[in-house]
Amino acid sequence: MREVQCIICDRKVFIDEATVEAKRLQNNPIRTFMCDDCKSRLDKPKQRPYTQETQRNATDKRCHKQPKKSLKKNKKTAKTKKTD
Structure with missing residues (x-):
């Protein structure tokens, strides 16, 4: 036996x-x-009871994501040469 x-x-x-x-x-x-005992505590995630508040928090996080910035640059219009 090993301690x-x-x-x-x-x-x-x-x-x-x-x-x-x-x-x-x-x-x-x-x-x-x-x-x-410690392994079983860490292996099982803590189960929280379902409430309307937890559902609201979950949907709020999904709905309020920041929009991604567009990587496309505005195309400059081609300059026309004036001929006199």
Whole structure:
């Protein structure tokens, strides 16, 4: 058994040395370890309840985009030569 420490919650956990994760930590000590609780917290995005306010904010962001500036330059009219 190998004792490792979670980088987020600083909890010490024992993992089996035969696992791939333990071998990676042994060969490359710079690699970090996260406990299962911290992994599950980071893997699942925070679900927010649906409200009319969240829907309004989502549509406001889409509707108020700045228009793109035109890259085309105005064409100058050809100058006509006067002949006297």
